[in-house]
Amino acid sequence: MKTRNILWGILAMFVLLGLSSFLPGTQAGICKAFQRSPETRANAITSVMEGRLGLDEAQVEKAYQINLKYAKKLQPFWAGTNHLPEISDEMAEINADRKKELLAILTPEQREQADQIRRKWINRLESTLERLKENDFINN
Structure with a gap:
């Protein structure tokens, strides 16, 4: 269970880092952009979903509302920090609830x-973790 939460946390961080690649500036600047408003995060995540999954207009609006709802719940974790927040069980649970709601608005395809x-992201994460272990950057 702990390994699964760690993988989800790392996946969430990679998603945030992936989204942050569209923003100029340093990591502190990226964090400030995400701190600015839940609307900023909801809009960025919804835009990525729209592009990757081909959402229609109704799905985009529903996805934005869901992403905004959960971005507001996650806002306290971003407040007052200049770095990416450490993933907690509470954050993982919030993201799991968000995922469940978002999946409900998608077509089977x-x-x-x-x-x-x-799966592609998880495979990349597992490969990265394995390389880090092989090079003694992290302990088992």
């Missing part, structure tokens, strides 16, 4: 595509 993207 979009859910499959989202699952393929998720």
Whole structure:
């Protein structure tokens, strides 16, 4: 269970870092952009979903509302920090609830595509973790 939470946390961080690649500036600047408003995060995540999954207008609006709802719940974790927050069980639970709601608005084809993207990210994370272990950057 702990390994799964760690993988989800790392996945969330990679998603945030992936989204942050569209923003100019340093990591502190990126964090400030995400701190600015839940609307900023909800808009960025929804835009990525729209592009990757081909959401229609109704899905975009529903996805934005869901992403905004959960961005507001996560806002306290971003407040007052100049670095990416440490992933907690509470954050992982919030993200799991968000994922469940978002999957409900997708078509079966979009859910499959989202699952393929998720599997691809998990495979990358597992490969990265394995390389880090091999090079003694992290302990088992």
